[in-house]
Amino acid sequence: MNSFRGGTGGRDSLRQVSTEPADAQVRTIRVGLLGCGTVGGALVEMLGERGDDIEARTGIRLEIGAIAVRSASKNRGSGLSGDLLTTDARAVVADPDIDVIVEVIGGIEPARELILAALANRKPVITANKELLANCGQELADAAAAARTDLLFEAAAAAAIPIIRPLRESLLGEDVSRVMGIVNGTTNYILTQMTELGADYADALTEAQNLGYAERDPTADVEGYDAGAKAAIMASIAFGAKVAAGDVYHEGISNISAADIAFANRLGYQIKLLAIAERFETESGSGASEYEIGVRVHPAMVANEHPLASVRGSFNAVFVEGADAGELMFYGRGAGGRPTASAVLGDLIDAAGNKIRETYHPVPGGPAVPIRPIDDQSSAYYLNLEVADAPGVLAEVAGVFGAHEVSIRSMEQEGLGDEARLVFVTHEATERDIQSTLADLAALDAVHGVGTMLRVIS
Ligand SMILES: NC(=O)c1ccc[n+]([C@@H]2O[C@H](COP(=O)([O-])OP(=O)(O)OC[C@H]3O[C@@H](n4cnc5c(N)ncnc54)[C@H](OP(=O)(O)O)[C@@H]3O)[C@@H](O)[C@H]2O)c1
Numbered sequence: 429m430n431s432f433r434g435g436t437g438g439r440d441s442l443r444q445v446s447t448e449p450a451d452a453q454v455r456t457i458r459v460g461l462l463g464c465g466t467v468g469g470a471l472v473e474m475l476g477e478r479g480d481d482i483e484a485r486t487g488i489r490l491e492i493g494a495i496a497v498r499s500a501s502k503n504r505g506s507g508l509s510g511d512l513l514t515t516d517a518r519a520v521v522a523d524p525d526i527d528v529i530v531e532v533i534g535g536i537e538p539a540r541e542l543i544l545a546a547l548a549n550r551k552p553v554i555t556a557n558k559e560l561l562a563n564c565g566q567e568l569a570d571a572a573a574a575a576r577t578d579l580l581f582e583a584a585a586a587a588a589i590p591i592i593r594p595l596r597e598s599l600l601g602e603d604v605s606r607v608m609g610i611v612n613g614t615t616n617y618i619l620t621q622m623t624e625l626g627a628d629y630a631d632a633l634t635e636a637q638n639l640g641y642a643e644r645d646p647t648a649d650v651e652g653y654d655a656g657a658k659a660a661i662m663a664s665i666a667f668g669a670k671v672a673a674g675d676v677y678h679e680g681i682s683n684i685s686a687a688d689i690a691f692a693n694r695l696g697y698q699i700k701l702l703a704i705a706e707r708f709e710t711e712s713g714s715g716a717s718e719y720e721i722g723v724r725v726h727p728a729m730v731a732n733e734h735p736l737a738s739v740r741g742s743f744n745a746v747f748v749e750g751a752d753a754g755e756l757m758f759y760g761r762g763a764g765g766r767p768t769a770s771a772v773l774g775d776l777i778d779a780a781g782n783k784i785r786e787t788y789h790p791v792p793g794g795p796a797v798p799i800r801p802i803d804d805q806s807s808a809y810y811l812n813l814e815v816a817d818a819p820g821v822l823a824e825v826a827g828v829f830g831a832h833e834v835s836i837r838s839m840e841q842e843g844l845g846d847e848a849r850l851v852f853v854t855h856e857a858t859e860r861d862i863q864s865t866l867a868d869l870a871a872l873d874a875v876h877g878v879g880t881m882l883r884v885i886s
Contacts, residue, residue: 454483457780458493460526460551462517462542463533464504467556467583468495470765471530471772472508478773488780494520496533521546528779530772531555540564547571547579552779552788556583556768562657562673565664569791578788580775585661586611588767589760590774591746595665596792603751607666607705608885611658613742613763614642614649615681615701619727620740622689623698629684641742651680652725655703662746663705663723668794671705671723677802678725688880691812691851695840697729698737699882708800720800729810731886803860808837808886810853811862812879813869817848821874825850828872832865833857847876853884 459475461468475482475490483489495508496517504513514520521529521542529546531553533539539560546553548571555561561568561584572579582592586609595604610616614636621632633650636642648654656676663671681701692699706722730737735757739745744762749755761767782788815821822841829836835855842849854862862881870878 454487454489455784456489456491457527457783458491458525459776460493460520460523460529460546461495462520462529462531462539464495464497464508464513465532465534466765467768467772468530468532469504470769471532471776474766474769474773482777486777486781488777488784490776490780493526494523496520517542518545521551522549527551527783528776529553530776531557532772533557534559536560536563540568543568543579544571547575547577550575550577552578552580552783554578554580554583554772554775554779556581556587556772558584558654558657558661559673562660565661565672566670569793572788572791573793576788578779578782579791580779580789581661582775583768583771585658585665586744586746586758586760586762587764588770589744589746589758589762590771591662591748591758592665593774594756594758595662595748596789599666599748599750599753600792602753604666604748605707605751606749607662607746608736608749609658609662609703609746610700610736610739610744611662611703611746611762612649612652612655612701613744613761614646615652615655616739616744617641617742618650619681619684619689619699619701622684622686623693624740626686626690628686629682650682652678652701655701655725659703659705659723659725662703663721665792666705666748667707667719667721667797668792669721669797670793671721671799675799676723676725679727681727683880684727685880688812688882692729692810692882695729695810695838695851695853696732697810697884698732699727700730700736700739702726702728702730702736702885706805720798722800722802722805724802724805727882729882729884731884734885736885803863804858806856806858807883808854808856809834809862810851810880810882810884811866811869812881813850813852813875814844814847814877814879815850816874816876817843817846818874821848822850824872824874825869828868829854829865831868832861834861834865849879 495512618632621627656678660671703725708720710718712718745759747757834857837855838853840851
């Protein structure tokens with residue numbers, strides 16, 4: 429039997445090709461939704477719009493059995509039956525008629541406690557909660573493993589952009605060396621405005637707030653905490669490592685000036701806030717190959733030719749490098765109600781199918797991998813100094829680089845009246861060496877100011 433329903437021709441006839449459900453008998457999976465705000469509300473809408481299609485394509489009827497919210501009195505639009513709403517989230521998790529839990533409340537508690545309770549009841553859980561996963565991911569993964577049930581979180585890393593499933597499944601056999609992403613739309617929007625309109629940081633931030641791209645308190649975005657949580661999640665999946673938010677080195681974009689952007693552009697770079705998870709091969713005492721990982725978030729100069737340089741506005745992208753797959757880029761909407769709910773819905777269909785087949789996807793794991801401190805990580809760097817415009821200054825400055833074995837790749841000088849601005853791009857050096865170079869440069873009488881230091885990605 430074909431459970432395809434609908435007219436003839438056009439899109440429907442295309443659909444008919446793939447609508448034969450594996451099991452002709454439609455199975456109903458009852459969903460307990462925890463949270464009905466931006467993401468939860470969008471998920472309810474999309475299930476209303478696509479529930480029939482999903483049923484036709486998969487043989488699974490996804491039915492919302494209950495929705496837990498904080499406030500019972502809030503107006504939630506006409507499409508939502510008041511009978512489904514409750515303020516008792518624990519009762520939803522414990523309800524034996526609920527098969528699968530979707531957590532889109534956010535924050536640590538009560539989300540953590542509710543997810544643990546759901547897993548203890550052997551209910552698969554789908555969550556978009558990056559903060560919780562980055563801080564308590566291991567505890568949740570252990571609980572899912574003990575219950576032999578799904579804990580799926582595609583939406584938590586880059587919302588609509590599929591990156592968790594490709595890393596977990598498609599690239600499982602790949603030797604992934606680096607995952608590098610623009611994973612915060614707010615900061616990418618601000619940096620794009622600064623680049624394209626020459627706007628100051630403060631003006632670009634105000635505009636982002638007025639447009640709803642940035643929160644009134646923008647700290648989590650502009651100081652790199654949000655990107656740091658996503659970096660921890662991506663590193664954990666890409667490298668089978670246990671990485672928590674506290675392991676991620678982070679710097680934000682609030683020190684980036686319009687002048688830095690102009691310099692970067694002149695040198696052939698775009699400034700982007702990057703989340704980078706990288707694997708470094710090391711050798712054990714016995715000569716066996718081992719590895720460490722570095723996880724960091726900071727603004728970086730990205731060469732114009734790099735695919736990440738062209739990611740503008742509030743868009744996100746994740747660039748993956750593997751030994752055999754080569755370079756891959758995943759691009760799209762990294763936030764927003766419907767883009768995020770789209771990823772949640774994909775996970776929900778997957779978990780529902782697994783529930784019916786009595787199977788699950790184990791969260792990838794492995795032994796604890798040492799985290800390499802930022803001081804021991806290497807990069808090329810951009811440095812910008814204001815110096816006295818006098819004979820011998822350049823040699824003195826170059827001597828400091830040499831003393832720390834930091835080699836200069838390029839240098840530009842610009843006259844500023846009695847002073848000069850020197851802009852350097854170095855070859856690869858360790859963070860420790862570049863920081864001591866900067867400290868010694870700042871101590872020179874001839875150096876009147878040390879500007880922004882940026883890592884360079886080519
Ligand atoms: N928004 C995005 O673009 C986006 C993108 C990626 C990931 N995420 C993640 O998705 C999750 C949800 O984000 P959101 O933007 O949808 O948040 P939101 O709009 O603030 O919605 C949160 C929902 O949770 C409910 N809630 C809060 N405390 C509760 C409690 N103790 N018990 C039951 N319900 C409770 C709220 O109820 P009331 O409605 O009654 O206030 C609201 O419906 C977060 O983890 C976030 O990081 C969001």
